[in-house]
Amino acid sequence: MTGPTQLAERFGTPSYVYDLDRVAAARDDLFAALPDGIEVFYAAKANPHPELLRELRSGGAHGCHAEISSVGELDAALQAGFPGDRILYTGPGKTTGELTEALTRGVRLFSTESLGDLCRVGRTALELGLTADCLIRVNNAIGAAATSIRMTGVPSQFGFDSETLPGLAAELKDVPGTRIAGLHFFPLSNAKDEASLIAEFRHTLATAAILQDALGVTFRLVDIGGGFAAPYAVQGERPVYAGLRDALTEALDEHFPGWRGGAPRIACESGRYLVADSGTLVTSVVNVKDSRDARYVVLDAGINTFGGMSGLGRILPVSVEPHESAGANGTPANLAGPLCTPGDLLGRNVPLPEPAPGDLLTVPNAGAYGPTASLLMFLGRPAPAEIVVRGADLVSVSRIEHSRTYEHGQAL
Numbered sequence: 001m002t003g004p005t006q007l008a009e010r011f012g013t014p015s016y017v018y019d020l021d022r023v024a025a026a027r028d029d030l031f032a033a034l035p036d037g038i039e040v041f042y043a044a045k046a047n048p049h050p051e052l053l054r055e056l057r058s059g060g061a062h063g064c065h066a067e068i069s070s071v072g073e074l075d076a077a078l079q080a081g082f083p084g085d086r087i088l089y090t091g092p093g094k095t096t097g098e099l100t101e102a103l104t105r106g107v108r109l110f111s112t113e114s115l116g117d118l119c120r121v122g123r124t125a126l127e128l129g130l131t132a133d134c135l136i137r138v139n140n141a142i143g144a145a146a147t148s149i150r151m152t153g154v155p156s157q158f159g160f161d162s163e164t165l166p167g168l169a170a171e172l173k174d175v176p177g178t179r180i181a182g183l184h185f186f187p188l189s190n191a192k193d194e195a196s197l198i199a200e201f202r203h204t205l206a207t208a209a210i211l212q213d214a215l216g217v218t219f220r221l222v223d224i225g226g227g228f229a230a231p232y233a234v235q236g237e238r239p240v241y242a243g244l245r246d247a248l249t250e251a252l253d254e255h256f257p258g259w260r261g262g263a264p265r266i267a268c269e270s271g272r273y274l275v276a277d278s279g280t281l282v283t284s285v286v287n288v289k290d291s292r293d294a295r296y297v298v299l300d301a302g303i304n305t306f307g308g309m310s311g312l313g314r315i316l317p318v319s320v321e322p323h324e325s326a327g328a329n330g331t332p333a334n335l336a337g338p339l340c341t342p343g344d345l346l347g348r349n350v351p352l353p354e355p356a357p358g359d360l361l362t363v364p365n366a367g368a369y370g371p372t373a374s375l376l377m378f379l380g381r382p383a384p385a386e387i388v389v390r391g392a393d394l395v396s397v398s399r400i401e402h403s404r405t406y407e408h409g410q411a412l
C-alpha cells in the first residue's frame with residue numbers, strides 16, 4: 001500500500017498528500033446535502049492546487065464553480081479548465097489592473113463590497129467595452145447563528161451594510177458598465193453544527209428577499225454563502241448535513257418561489273468542507289529536546305509549512321499520528337517547527353510516543369488552508385512537496401517555487 005508516509009519517504013518531508021478521490025467524495029456529499037439545482041462555488045483560497053480545482057470542476061451536474069480573489073487564483077482556475085462564466089471574482093481590494101486581467105480573460109461576475117468598488121468594476125468594464133454582472137455583497141446587520149468566525153453585523157471591509165443599502169438603490173442601478181445580478185452573503189465560516197447553518201441560511205434568504213423588494217431589482221443570482229464545516233488538523237470526520245436539503249428547500253420556496261426554475265439561480269460557497277479531509281501533512285522529527293519540565297519535538301514543518309492563516313503564535317488544535325516505528329504510550333510534547341522564532345509552534349502538549357529523529361508524524365485533515373495560507377517565504381525554506389494521488393495512483397508531485405526577480409540597470 002502506498003499511504004502518505006510511504007509517499008513522503010519517497011519524495012521527502014515535509015509533504016502534503018492530497019487524495020482526489022476524497023475531494024470527489026466531499027464534492028458529491030455536499031451536492032447531495034443541498035437541494036437539486038443549487039450551485040456551489042469553491043473558494044479557491046482554501047486550496048488553489050490546480051488538480052484539486054479540476055476535480056471540483058468535474059462531476060457533471062455536481063461540478064463546482066470557482067470563487068477567486070486574485071490573478072494568481074485566476075491563473076489556477078483557468079489552468080484547471082474553469083470557463084470564465086463559471087468564475088466569481090470577490091474581495092475587498094480589487095485593483096483596476098487585476099479587474100482588467102479578469103475581464104480580459106473571460107470573467108464577467110464580480111462580488112462588490114462598496115459603491116467605490118462597484119464603480120471601479122464598472123469603469124474597468126466600460127474601458128474594455130464590456131458589461132460586468134455584479135453581486136452586491138451584504139454585511140447583514142444581525143446574524144442568526146453563533147459561530148467561530150463572524151463576518152458580519154459589525155463594521156467590516158466586506159460588503160454593503162444592510163441597513164443603509166436600500167438608500168443606495170438608485171445609485172447602484174445606475175453605474176455604467178455594470179448590471180446588478182443579485183446579492184452575495186458570507187456571514188459565517190465553519191458553522192458549529194447543522195442547526196446554526198440552517199438558521200443562518202434562513203436568515204440570509206429572508207434578508208435577501210427583503211432587499212430585493214427594497215432595491216427594486218429582480219435578482220438573477222443569490223449567493224447565500226457557506227459555513228460548511230470540516231475538521232482541521234485534528235482527527236475526525238466531515239459533518240453529515242441530513243436535514244439541510246429539506247430545510248433549505250422550504251426556505252427557498254418561501255422567499256424565492258421561482259428558484260426551481262432558476263429565477264433566481266441560488267448558489268452557496270465552500271472551501272474547507274470540500275478539501276480539508278483530502279489532505280495529510282507528513283513531517284519528520286528533526287530533534288527531540290527536553291527543557292526544564294517541557295519536551296520539544298522539533299519538526300521539519302512549522303508555520304512556514306502549515307501556518308493555518310497564521311497570525312504568529314496562533315496554535316491550531318493539531319493532532320498527529322505517529323508512524324509505526326515510533327513506540328507506544330504518549331508523553332505530552334510541544335511540536336516546534338524549524339524557524340528561528342518562538343512563534344513557530346504547531347501544537348502544545350500533544351501526546352506522543354517516544355519520538356526520535358527520523359520518525360514521521362502525520363497531521364490529518366490538512367487539505368485546506370495549508371501551504372498557501374502559511375508563512376511560506378519566512379526564513380527561506382523550500383515550500384513543502386504537494387503530492388496528489390487518486391486512491392492508489394500517483395497523479396503528480398509539485399512544489400511552489402519562490403524566487404526573486406530583478407530589474408537591473410533601469411534609469412531612475
Ligand SMILES: *Cc1c(COP(=O)(O)O)cnc(C)c1O
Pocket residue numbers: 043045046067090186188189190226227228269270271272273368
Ligand atoms: C474564505 C471564504 C470562503 C470559504 O470558507 P470556508 O470556511 O473554507 O468554507 C467562502 N466564501 C468567501 C467569501 C470566503 O471569504
